[in-house]
Amino acid sequence: MFKKLPGDEARSLVSTTPDTAVVFRPAVVQTPAIITILIFLGRLIVGLVRTTWRHPVAVGVLAVPAALCWLYGWRVALVTATIPLSVLIPWALFDRSTFNAWIGWRLLAWWRLIWVYRRHWQPVMMISGLGRHLRGRDCLPRLLKVTCTSWADVVTVKMLTGQAVKDWADRIEHLAHGFGAVSCRVTVTRAGRLLLTFPRCDPLVVPLPAVSVPDTPTVGPVEVGKQEDGQPWRLKVHGTHVLVAGATGAGKGSVIWSAIRGLLPAVRAGLVELWALDPKLMELSFGRAIFGHRYAADPEECADLLDEAVSVMQKRAARFAGVQRNHIPTVEDPFILVIVDEVAFLTAYQPDRALRQRITAALATLTTQGRAVGVGVLAALQDPRKEVMNIRNLFPDKIALRLDESEQVDMVLGDGARDRGALADHISPIPEQGAGIGFVRLETSPDPIRVRAAYVSDADIRDMARDLVRGEAA
Structure with missing residues (x-):
């Protein structure tokens, strides 16, 4: 029994070839020319x-x-x-800056909308698989808006109904090469809408000199470098824990010493104490005078220093119980920042099993209970694998510098970070071009931010230690 359809009657259609479907020819409705003109x-x-x-x-x-x-x-x-x-x-x-803000970037956005994005939108969407061909027509995501900044094009897109963010995150390389950019990053603005960021140049290609020491004591976010959008990169150390991962020569020392540099006025004022664990005897030893007796290099001394930090934390928690929930740095209860240069040497490569378990237990205790009472951990490592650092998920804020493998990006920053554009494995291994460059993923946002830490030289570190000693002596 055939269903009655518009067009030719089913009984008048005959197929002489076995196993061949009968094709129905639909009726053609003639649209008046005036309606077509009005629609146009x-x-x-x-x-x-x-x-x-x-x-x-x-x-x-x-x-x-x-x-x-x-x-x-x-x-x-x-x-x-x-x-x-x-x-x-x-x-x-x-006055190039104000001209670009009012006119220049608007003209560039219009030109790139017409010549780059709208011109290539249909083929890129179809070839990458983000568009669909249904019922004889191409269904494409809508290109809503293009905004230009000094370093990137920001494209606002409305996804097709039924698409997911992962569909776009999995195709960032298709999008980047399709529109002639070196990379692409995907950010969600609201349900159904995305921001695609296509860099036109790299504003972080030039190494940054050491950031000036602040004039006033602060334990708030300290400036350690610059973000890709030109804004200062301020690293939060009080009220959180930070994990820095990167291959050899990636610039982990730049992040650590820039954070120490920003905290020096608070150290002089007695509001901050810096406790250093330096198992490699290379990085933190340059500023040993900054840490005083809170410096350890031998693994057993490192374990003792961590146990002491746990003891201070637990005593504070007992005093704060029922009195206050958040820590406010004072001279009596200063903020304690425990800095561990190569944490994997203590948690994975330490041959003494009992000592390794003791250090891991102390770090786990500090990272789970220390935030509320003013004890933070800033740890750096080279190998982010689970068997090397099994407590990495206890660090709310994470920084991925240059990494050796693409899989390591998600190990450090969390699942999906690389799909969103955190290509830490593509950072140049040349020190002048890539040292200190990385991606930050904060506890409050799943979107990675590209940054570069300022380079603190050996001379800068010695000056910091000398000035701190002089200030304490005075």
Whole structure:
């Protein structure tokens, strides 16, 4: 029994080939020309209004001279266009930042929208698998907006119904190469909408000098470098624990010493104590005077120092119980930052099993109970595997510098971090180009942030130790 459909009747169709499906030819409805014209005009008007609303500067640059040329001739249009150009050109030459903020980036966004993204949108979406061909037409995600900054294009996209963020995160390399960028990062703004960030240049390619020592004591987020968007990178150390992972020469020392440098005024004021564990006897030994008697290099001494930190933490917890829930640094109860340079040497490579278990238990206790009473841990390691560092998930904030393997990125920053654009395994191994560059994933946000830590030289460290000793002596 055939279902009745519009078009040819089923009884009049005959198939003489066995196992061949009968094809029905649908009826063709003739649309009046006036309706087609009205639909076209409506879409044209909506498109013009949308373009004018989103790109007023670009539309004005093109529309005003064209209108003047049409109404008064090309001479009037040329004279009229010369007046604003005589103002805009000096503005762009002598005050580039404000010119770009008001006009430059808007014009660039319009140009890249037309010439790069809208021009290649359909083939990139279809070839990458983010678009679908259904019922004879291409269903594509909507390209909503393009915004340009000094270093990247930020593309706002509305996903197709039924798509997931992972569908886009799995295709960041397709998107990057399709639109001529070196990388792509995916950020969720709200349900159904994404931000795709395509860098045009690398603002972190030049090494950064050491950040100036703050004038006032602070235990809040300390400036340790610069973010990719040009903003200062401030690392939170009080009220959290930080894990820094990176291969040899990746710049772990830059992060550690920049954090110490930012805390020096608070150390002088007695609001912060720095406890250092330096099993390699290389990194933290340059500033040994900064740590005083809170410095340990021998594994057994490191275990004793960790046990002492646990004891201080537990005594504070007993005094704070029922009185206060958050720690406020004072001279009587200063913030204690336990710095461990190569934590894997103590937790995995230590041949003494009893000592290894003791150190691991102390670190686990500090990272699970220390935040509320003002005891933080800043640990660095090279190998982030679970069997090497089985308590890495106890660190809320994580930093991934240059890593050897792509799988290690998610080991450090959490599942899905590399799919969102944290390509820590692609960072250059050349020290001048890649040392100190990494990705940060904070407890409060799943989106990785690309940063570069400032380089603190040996001379800077010696000056820091000398100035601290002089200040305490005075």
